[in-house]
Amino acid sequence: MLSNALNTAIPNVGTTTFRPPYTPISMAAIAGAARDGVFQPLRKTPMSDWHNANGADNEPVGQWRRPFAYVRAGETVHDAVNREVTNARSNIGLLDASTLGKLIVKGPDAGKFLDMLYTNMMSNLAVGKCRYGLMCSENGFLMDDGVVARISEDTWLCHTTTGGADRIHAWMEDWLQCEWWDWKVYVANVTEQWAQVAVVGPKAKLLLDKLGGMDLTALPFMQWQAGKIGGFDARVFRISFSGELSYEIAVPAGQGRAFWEALIAAGEEFGVMPYGTEALHIMRAEKGFIMIGDETDGTVIPQDLNLHWALSKKKDDYLGKRAHARSFMDNPDRWRLVGLETLDGSVLPDGAYAIADGSNANGQRNTQGRVTSTYHSPTLGRGIAMGLVHRGPDRMGEVITFNTVDDAKTVAARIVDPVFYDKEGAKQNV
């Protein structure tokens, strides 16, 4: 090829630059120990063995294996998912949330530091309270989200996504070591110190009151408290990713399995059931909550997801703020988050594109949006979806057309508000 391009004979093209290894080695030497059972590390939570003994159909989440759903005899996976959603919305569901990242950020400059990392304010969060926060890269793109809890005057606990635990820990260390090295802040990754269980549903408080040890009546939404639950050392965070009354409870990992089993046993009379990641996804989608990695793909900024409220106007600087001022970021022509309802009630194909008139310079059909999350909602009995659509929020009620893998078939969907269920938040605010 080079000889053709240079119009010269092959011997005159020369050789490539040689790089090590100079001597051929076998593939087995490269693979080393990475074969069979130890081909790659599979990370386990303190409750993983229980899940696997109780019908867990696992899905990979990085190196973790998390239950997608707990399938009972005679059920399909889809049946199990629907049952888990319905049960969490009417009784109680338990989610193993241990994989979520937990980073301790401590020091006299910790508040200032978190104000640089999150787009919203964290320094003014009161001790005992929780706040949802967003993190952007310097390019302005969303990279992680989660609930931050103020533990004490100089200590914050930052929850990250499952995939974000190591990544955001490294991100924090990078800024502290290489840019703001005179700031007095220490960070510790305590993700694996805690087993965390989300106790979710209208009967969640009944179950926890039965176990006893803490007065949860005195724990309002978006606050946390340390104490005992049924004899377990616990931190209880009243936060909700499902829209239901919900408590996320952290206990030391060594007590995680016993705590989980205590919840299952005590919850029997209230109809407790564990639920997996798919039910988690459906419930958050019914509420219009975004998921890093679904609604975001490394090109999405908070403004695209209508999260302007989480971009502090009080702060002179935070990571990503300069990038948000670039002309194509600060622009109404971007694809923005909306809800999508198919006219026939079907479930939109994941990743489907909304087609537009005409074609581009490469002869490809023009597009005007795409599906980011799509599920069958057992609560509403129909397909629900979220997507990024060109000027989406300005086009409420408009019907647009999505492609499918079958070229001849398209699906029509109406642009709607992304919150499909309990818009007022009455269920989590009891």
Next chain:
Amino acid sequence: MLTLHCPYCGTDADETDLHAGGQAHLKRHGPGSSDDQFEDYMFMRENPKGVHFERWRHVYGCGKWFLAARCTATLEVFGTYPAQTTEPPQDICDKITAKRPGWTWGDFA
């Protein structure tokens, strides 16, 4: 394999204990900077065949970031130094000059 001396814990760290962090000595431009300054900071990078300054983290070791001066063509390492600096230390520059007279890199020489 590349071996870099970690200036924090003193280990001669194998490449697999390290995480590469791209070009060293970038100057951050935040709100209020011009589009050109921001573009420089975010996207414009040296890509030399020869002397280069890089960020490395001793990620499986002591967890510290450090900076390394090395040759991208031969993998020769001229030296490593702590990350809390905005320019390469003089002794590293002298070592490079001894081996690659006339070298330049960004604003440094």
Next chain:
Amino acid sequence: MSDAISALQGRSTAGEVTIREAGLCGMITLRGDLSNAKLRAVCKKITGQVFPEKRKIALGEDRGVAWMSPDEVLVMLPYAEVTDALAQIDAALAGQHYLAENVSDARALIHVEGDFAREIMAKLTPADLHPDSFAAGDFRRSHLGQVAAAFWMVDADRFAVVCFRSVADYVHDLLVASAKAGPVGVF
């Protein structure tokens, strides 16, 4: 408090070299100015050990202090004493910039015991484990296979490995595989 269990609940795989999880072990991550006299004193009070130099571990019967980085040590002690030790650290360092967190449940401690324990380890890590470079008292953070690990020698035929709880199974199985494959005869 409910009874806590360790990651592998003391799992042991016997062979020419035995791979054995040590059960519950108290561990505290302590970050701060390691030259600070109060910090050194409280470590000594908790562990009875002289503060370790860079890349070293000061080890007693069931307590120790390991040098993790220029601003971090790992304090090891009986599991049941961690809460009390944290209170001692908080009292000793009140008003200073430091971080002390209980990480006992976040980790697993695994012992590698037998004639060629050194080779079993050396096959899995890039760290130089030649007897001239690594002996009792040395402490190293690196990786074993594909995960982070810290390790030291208890005596000539015994290594201790600390890894994250979630990958304790993997590290155990990896060490067993390395032991099964036998000695290499390099050292």
